[in-house]
Amino acid sequence: MVATRWQGVASPLMSLVIFILGHGLMSTLLTVRLSAEQVDAQAIGLVSGTYFAGLVLGSFVNARLIVQVGHIRAYAAYASLICTLTLLHGLVVDPWVWAGLRLLGGFATGGLFVVLESWMLVSSTPRDRGKLMSLYMILLYGALAAGQLLLKVIDPMVLAPFALCAMAASLSVIPLALSRVAMPTMIQPQQVGFLELFRLTPAGMWSSLSSGLILGAIYGLLPLYFTDNGYGLERVANMMAVVILGGMCLQYPIGRVSDRLDRRLVIGLLSALLALVSLLMVILPAPQPDWLATGLIFLFGGLAFSIYPLSLSHACDELKPDQVLGANQGLLLAYSLGAMVGPVLAPSAIQLFGPQGLFAYFCLCGALLTLFLIWRQRVRAPVPLAEHQQFIPVPPNTPMTAELEPRPDVELTQAQGEAS
Structure with a gap:
């Protein structure tokens, strides 16, 4: 079976x-x-x-x-x-x-x-x-x-x-x-309005938006940063693979830590570290030695790719079970809006500061998210650890990933017939 x-x-x-x-x-x-x-x-x-x-x-x-x-x-x-x-x-x-x-x-x-x-x-x-x-x-x-x-x-x-x-x-x-x-x-999920989500889980929504601002620029402009800094095609390929592998390898251990702490604190630490790594990429002379550049980019990818699944997990903690599927659509929309806007905003920093301006942009995104989450921790009590849902790494592709997760208690019925 x-x-x-x-x-x-x-x-x-x-x-x-x-x-x-x-x-x-x-x-x-x-x-x-x-x-x-x-x-x-x-x-x-x-x-x-x-x-x-x-x-x-x-x-x-x-x-x-x-x-x-x-x-x-x-x-x-x-x-x-x-x-x-x-x-x-x-x-x-x-x-x-x-x-x-x-x-x-x-x-x-x-x-x-x-x-x-x-x-x-x-x-x-x-x-x-x-x-x-x-x-x-x-x-x-x-x-x-x-x-x-x-x-x-x-x-x-x-x-x-x-x-x-x-x-x-x-x-x-x-x-x-x-x-x-x-x-x-599939059953129709309970709809949760976009503005209503900002009221119910502001940290989750802003973290999703910030994740889109960062990842959209990574996919669209990070290869440009490497080429403008004199990297050959082979090294560009290697570095883009490293940033993605960092995202794959670090998401789960970071997520498991977030199961034991206030997720807003974990996301805030991630965004602060992301701002710090980005600042190092700005101030260090380019191109850096292979070992240093590879290490920084691996860490940067792990931090950047972990923000969205953590924001979704935090939203699951704050929402009712019957709201999770509908809320996933709202968080994905917030991410996608950020991913649309990020590649358009980041070039302004590149025009001001040259290729290093891309990481100045990442630094600003990380710093702003950190400050927002510090403020949220002051105005709203954390979700009790006993009410935390288990972290599941989720790619920001479609709302279907929320239904693939074992967290929501959703009953699915299966009609007989072929998909062809």
Whole structure:
């Protein structure tokens, strides 16, 4: 029985790995190519920001389409669209065209994640969802880091790397196309208004927003920081892999610590350390020695990628169980708004201070979040430790991740039928 359940999630996990290999390469490839084309940081940030705008649209809108046509058909349609858009990036190199393509690409990517995560949801039980989420996170970040390393063996100035990313999107359909799964029917979560969430869990919402401000700039502009500081393509690939691996490795131990302390204190310490590491990146001469740069970037990634799942865990602590699923949508929206705005704001700091301005921006984001959380600890008592929910590392992809978690007490019914 257990083997059967894990066979049910093997297909979406295989598709995830194949797709993310190309997706991880694509996100860094675009920044490297635009930098080589002498495009200014503001335009590069805009290209990155439009992707997150499309991602949040896809996350919330595409669920209806998936229910109507089935998981496999929907996934194939989204993957085909991403494949076409990826090739268009290589054929028409223009930041304004790319901004439009990334908007559509984010929309389709949001749909892909809804398909994969809802498939895993219906193929698992509350008892094994904790293990499934851990495996999902490892494969997601591992494939994302491996995608960065592909930069070392390709030429970003030709069509070939874009074709490679398109092939990954296309090939990711195969594991799902050869599988069968019942269509999930999920209960409608209790809706929690966006402004109401700010009242119920202000620390959770502001932490999610700040996480988006930071991670959006990391994905869109960190490769630009490395190239502007004279890093070769191979070293850029290595450093982008390191920042993602830092996020993968440090989230769980940090989260376990937060189970035993006021999470606002833990998030505040993380943001303060992030501001400190960013300040070191500003004041230390660039490029730093390999060992120092690698260590700082690994720590920076671990701190930056841990803020969102901690903010969601803190919100779960403060909200009623029947509010968690609806609240996850609000926190994801706050994150996505930050991820849209961050790549557009950060270039202003780069224009003022040069490449180091990116880390000056990260320092400011971390410092402001720290000050806010210090204030919140003064005006609201902490959630009793006995009421803490167990920390689960969650990627900010779709609201479906909240239902994959074993924390909310949510009953799911499963309709009979095929997803094809």
